Amino acid sequence: MRFTTNSSLSWLVLLLPLGSAAVITLFTRRWKNLSSFISIAAVLGSFACSGLIFARIDISAPEYTWIDIRGVFNVPIAFALDDLSRLMLLVVSGVGSLIHIYSLGYMRNDAGKSRYFAALSLFMFAMLGIVLANNFVMMFIFWELVGFTSYVLIGHWFERDSASEAAKKAFLTTRVGDFGFMIGILMVWMASGSVVFDDIVAHLSKITSNPSYLTVAAVLIFCGAVGKSAQFPLHVWLPDAMEGPTPVSALIHAATMVAAGVYLLVRVAFLIQASQTALLIIAWIGTITALLGALLATQQSDIKRILAYSTISQLGYMVMAVGLASNEAAMFHLFTHAFFKALLFLAAGSVIVSLHHEQNIWQMGGLASTLKITFGTFAVGALALIGCPPFSGFFSKDAILALAYQRNMPIFVIGLTTAFLTAFYVSRQVIVVFLGKPRSDIARRSHESPLVMVVPLLILAFFALTAGLQVVAQNFLVVPHEKEASLIVPALAIIALVVGSGIAFLVYRNREHDPLDVDLLRKLFYIDEFYAWLIDRTQGLLARVASFIDRWIIDGGAVHGASSGTFGFGSLLRLFQVGNVQAYVFLFGLGIVAVIYFTIFR
Amino acid sequence: MIALGHYLIVSGILFTIGFAGVMVRRNIIIILMALELMLNAANLSLVAFSRFHVDPGGALNYNAHVFVFFIITVAAAEVAVGLAIVVALFRLRQTTHVEDIMSLKF
Amino acid sequence: MMSPFLFWMFASMMLVFGVAVVINRNPVASALSLVVSFLALAALFVSLDAYFIGIIQVLVYAGAIMVLFLFIIMLLDLRVEKLRKINWIASAGGLAVALALTIQISSVVGRLGIAKKTFPPLTRSTSDDVHQIGLLLFGNYNLPFQIIGVVILVATIGAMMLSRRETR
Numbered sequence: 040m041r042f043t044t045n046s047s048l049s050w051l052v053l054l055l056p057l058g059s060a061a062v063i064t065l066f067t068r069r070w071k072n073l074s075s076f077i078s079i080a081a082v083l084g085s086f087a088c089s090g091l092i093f094a095r096i097d098i099s100a101p102e103y104t105w106i107d108i109r110g111v112f113n114v115p116i117a118f119a120l121d122d123l124s125r126l127m128l129l130v131v132s133g134v135g136s137l138i139h140i141y142s143l144g145y146m147r148n149d150a151g152k153s154r155y156f157a158a159l160s161l162f163m164f165a166m167l168g169i170v171l172a173n174n175f176v177m178m179f180i181f182w183e184l185v186g187f188t189s190y191v192l193i194g195h196w197f198e199r200d201s202a203s204e205a206a207k208k209a210f211l212t213t214r215v216g217d218f219g220f221m222i223g224i225l226m227v228w229m230a231s232g233s234v235v236f237d238d239i240v241a242h243l244s245k246i247t248s249n250p251s252y253l254t255v256a257a258v259l260i261f262c263g264a265v266g267k268s269a270q271f272p273l274h275v276w277l278p279d280a281m282e283g284p285t286p287v288s289a290l291i292h293a294a295t296m297v298a299a300g301v302y303l304l305v306r307v308a309f310l311i312q313a314s315q316t317a318l319l320i321i322a323w324i325g326t327i328t329a330l331l332g333a334l335l336a337t338q339q340s341d342i343k344r345i346l347a348y349s350t351i352s353q354l355g356y357m358v359m360a361v362g363l364a365s366n367e368a369a370m371f372h373l374f375t376h377a378f379f380k381a382l383l384f385l386a387a388g389s390v391i392v393s394l395h396h397e398q399n400i401w402q403m404g405g406l407a408s409t410l411k412i413t414f415g416t417f418a419v420g421a422l423a424l425i426g427c428p429p430f431s432g433f434f435s436k437d438a439i440l441a442l443a444y445q446r447n448m449p450i451f452v453i454g455l456t457t458a459f460l461t462a463f464y465v466s467r468q469v470i471v472v473f474l475g476k477p478r479s480d481i482a483r484r485s486h487e488s489p490l491v492m493v494v495p496l497l498i499l500a501f502f503a504l505t506a507g508l509q510v511v512a513q514n515f516l517v518v519p520h521e522k523e524a525s526l527i528v529p530a531l532a533i534i535a536l537v538v539g540s541g542i543a544f545l546v547y548r549n550r551e552h553d554p555l556d557v558d559l560l561r562k563l564f565y566i567d568e569f570y571a572w573l574i575d576r577t578q579g580l581l582a583r584v585a586s587f588i589d590r591w592i593i594d595g596g597a598v599h600g601a602s603s604g605t606f607g608f609g610s611l612l613r614l615f616q617v618g619n620v621q622a623y624v625f626l627f628g629l630g631i632v633a634v635i636y637f638t639i640f641r
Numbered sequence: 642m643i644a645l646g647h648y649l650i651v652s653g654i655l656f657t658i659g660f661a662g663v664m665v666r667r668n669i670i671i672i673l674m675a676l677e678l679m680l681n682a683a684n685l686s687l688v689a690f691s692r693f694h695v696d697p698g699g700a701l702n703y704n705a706h707v708f709v710f711f712i713i714t715v716a717a718a719e720v721a722v723g724l725a726i727v728v729a730l731f732r733l734r735q736t737t738h739v740e741d742i743m744s745l746k747f
Numbered sequence: 748m749m750s751p752f753l754f755w756m757f758a759s760m761m762l763v764f765g766v767a768v769v770i771n772r773n774p775v776a777s778a779l780s781l782v783v784s785f786l787a788l789a790a791l792f793v794s795l796d797a798y799f800i801g802i803i804q805v806l807v808y809a810g811a812i813m814v815l816f817l818f819i820i821m822l823l824d825l826r827v828e829k830l831r832k833i834n835w836i837a838s839a840g841g842l843a844v845a846l847a848l849t850i851q852i853s854s855v856v857g858r859l860g861i862a863k864k865t866f867p868p869l870t871r872s873t874s875d876d877v878h879q880i881g882l883l884l885f886g887n888y889n890l891p892f893q894i895i896g897v898v899i900l901v902a903t904i905g906a907m908m909l910s911r912r913e914t915r
Contacts, residue, residue, distance in 0.1 A: 617743075618743040618744065619739070619740065619743060620739060621663070621664055621665075621667075621672075621739060621837070621841075622837075624663055624664050625664050625837070625840055625841055625844065628660060628664060628841075628844040628845070628848065629844055631848070632844055632847045632848055632851065635848075635851050635855075636851065639851070639855060640851075640854075642751065642865045643751055643754045643865065643866075644862060644863055644864060644865050644866075645861060645862050645863075645864060645865075645866065646856050646857070646859065646862030646863060647754070647758075648791075648795070649852075649856045649859075649862060650852070650853050650856050651758045651761075651762070651791075653848075653849065653852035653853060653856065654762055654849060654852075655761065655762060655765055656848075656852070657845045657846075657848050657849045657852070658762065658765045658766055658769060658845075659765070659769075660844075660845055660848065661769060661841055661842060661844075661845035662768065662769035664837075664840075664841030664844065664845070665769070665837075665838050665841045665842070666769065667828075667831070668774065668825075668828055670774055670777075670816065670819065670820060670823075670825065671768070671769070671774065671777055673816075674768055674777060674778065674781050674816065675768065675769055677781065677808075677812070678765055678768065678781070678784070681784075681785070681788055681804075681808070684788075684800075684804075685788060685791060685792075688792055688795050688797045688800060689795060691795075691797070692795040692796060692797070692866055693861070693864075693866055693867070695866075695867045695869060698870075698871065700869070700871045700879075701796060701869060701871075701876070701879075703876065703879045703880050703883050704883065704887075706797055706799060706800050706876070706880050706883075707880060707883050707884055707887075707888050709797075709800050710800070710803060710880070710884070711888075711891060711895055713803060713804070713807050713808065714807075714895050714898070714899065715895070715898065716808075716812070717807055717808075717811060717812055717899075717902075718898050718899050718901075718902035719902070720812050720815060720816070721815065721902050721903070721905075721906045722902050722905050722906050722909070724815060724816070724819045724906070725905065725906035725907075725908075725909035725910040726909055727819065727823075728819065728822065728823065728909070728910045729909050729910060731823050732912075737823065737825065738831075740831075
């Protein structure tokens with residue numbers, strides 16, 4: 040184990056949050072404020088180390104051999120410190136720190152504050168582990184850990200039935216995806232003999248020699264991303280996950296965990312890009328998800344659910360970019376999305392707290408005058424989300440649309456439609472929540488949130504505004520740019536944006552309740568009902584089969600069979616006990632004759 | 642001339658007669674008598690063999706005779722006890738017919 | 748050495764009366780047939796120069812054991828056996844086993860090499876066989892002899908206990 044002073048920075052990034060989680064769980068449960076400060080200190084420490092690593096102060100990657108079955112299976116605990124992971128480290132720990140500070144304000148009156156911060160620290164540890172992993176097995180371990188901490192955090196207010204159900208749903212749905220992921224890992228390992236990413240790249244020819252095998256493996260690994268990044272058809276957990284506290288929604292379900300799926304796809308891009316079929320599948324699933332999310336968001340009445348579906352839609356965009364074979368575009372959008380989505384969620388949280396945990400947008404209204412800073416930051420985030428120049432979202436979304444325009448026209452058309460819908464529902468949200476007249480008493484009496492919540496909002500708003508600009512972004516990553524400087528794509532995008540916002544403005548201005556009522560969308564395309572029916576059918580069938588086997592084969596056959604078999608055999612043998620001595624003598628004589636025959640005459 | 646084989650075959654036939662008697666007859670007393678026949682057949686065999694193995698000095702080897710003596714004695718003791726049992730059984734069941742005594746049947 | 752005629756006579760007498768024992772329905776007739784069989788057997792013993800054994804056979808077997816049998820038959824007042832239903836299958840099975848045994852014994856003896864030989868002559872006199880047997884009995888086989896004594900004692904006590912009438 041190379042634990043030189045050089046590599047200690049990388050270890051610190053990973054282990055500080057773990058240490059904080061351990062300390063809080065074991066020692067400081069009772070002192071809530073102390074727990075929160077320990078957690079915040081840990082994540083700020085991680086952020087500082089990430090910054091140092093990013094500035095190339097320490098670039099040696101530590102390695103620790105965990106499993107080593109010689110020649111067959113070798114799993115190191117090692118870090119991959121390339122450009123991709125360093126950028127992600129910065130994003131994850133940066134956004135994470137801001138949300139930790141915000142949580143101080145949001146959760147100030149919560150009874151389970153220590154438990155919350157411990158879980159939050161554990162989540163940071165797991166997420167940083169995913170970012171730093173240099174092999175599939177390590178990534179999978181942290182992947183599962185992220186799922187688990189997400190379960191804990193969504194179910195933070197577990198006394199509410201809906202919250203614990205949502206937590207279970209999240210865990211189980213991602214688990215389905217993880218199953219495919221695991222099989223994909225096994226397939227890759229079987230073909231290339233190693234789980235370490237660099238080794239697999241070196242042995243790539245072994246896998247690519249069999250195209251169908253490669254496609255299947257790539258699609259299975261993509262399954263993990265489908266689960267974690269809430270793509271269709273495993274997107275059903277993300278809206279329900281809004282049962283958790285808003286900072287959790289911001290951190291996990293906007294900025295980091297859902298981005299883990301996209302990060303995975305970019306990590307194994309060497310594998311995916313070798314198969315055109317896999318790329319096509321991924322691109323289409325991303326596109327469908329984007330459209331689905333946007334459609335469903337137009338009819339939601341819960342301020343957080345609108346943002347949840349928006350996340351699903353934007354993740355669809357990122358996956359679409361991966362499917363169109365451009366890692367840079369996907370990472371760029373992930374980068375900007377982390378900022379403006381976290382901003383939107385935190386601002387929504389500020390609204391919720393000011394209105395004493397009211398979340399229905401039709402109970403809000405006119406908050407622009409009472410919650411000025413929140414409104415301002417929310418507006419910045421909204422403009423970034425719909426892709427209005429010069430905000431960051433414009434550049435990243437434009438990059439993706441340009442890619443689609445070049446490579447796959449149908450996808451471009453759907454992407455453009457989705458952009459139109461995005462503008463529509465975001466404007467709807469802004470208009471209903473902030474503009475117009477207050478619709479309820481609580482809205483009238485609202486006031487701005489405390490400073491500890493507002494400052495992170497401002498910081499994030501700054502990044503949402505500037506992160507897209509070339510001058511800023513090129514310090515962090517490779518900014519994609521089109522080969523031909525065509526103006527059609529940005530023009531079309533802006534037109535879609537304006538039309539969408541305009542229509543929303545016309546429809547939703549000064550309304551008391553939603554004039555549009557599309558049941559199909561409101562009921563989320565009945566997907567949840569379909570899944571419930573499906574599971575009921577299959578589970579019922581399996582239960583019946585298992586019951587049959589248990590009752591007839593195991594109970595009847597083995598248990599009862601053994602007993603009555605023995606009984607029957609005993610009854611048979613009892614016929615020998617005749618009680619007639621002469622019969623015994625006869626048998627005795629018979630035995631003697633037989634013995635003599637067999638010893639002498641054979 | 643009479644050879645050893647004749648004596649042995651005669652002894653074998655006597656043994657088989659006794660064995661058939663044990664298997665076929667139903668009266669306990671007769672069965673015991675047939676049992677005696679079997680024992681005597683064995684005795685005849687022993688004495689025949691003993692006569693066959695003569696010492697270099699021309700003297701008979703009397704070890705088999707001692708063995709036969711023991712067999713006769715043991716047979717006598719066995720008959721005594723067996724008949725006492727028959728008497729007790731007869732007192733109980735009033736029969737010496739073997740098919741009436743089937744208490745061992747499961 | 749006995750002449751063949753005498754051997755065959757006594758042998759067949761023994762066998763015929765042995766069959767009579769098994770076949771007779773009257774128990775007394777059965778017992779008496781057995782006595783004659785024993786006497787023939789004693790003659791055969793004598794023909795084999797086993798004088799002591801022959802005398803013992805007559806004295807103990809025919810004299811004591813058969814007398815005991817007849818006592819018991821009289822005691823139990825056994826009549827001629829009434830003919831019950833004959834179990835033909837059992838009888839046939841029994842006879843078959845007996846026949847098989849006979850065939851096996853005769854074939855074994857037939858193949859035995861030494862069975863063809865006649866008896867070697869005795870140069871020494873055999874009139875002191877009682878003396879010789881006595882020497883062996885009290886010398887080499889002293890322990891079995893004592894044990895036999897105990898066996899007879901036990902048999903006596905056992906017979907007495909078993910046939911005692913229960914005193915109420």
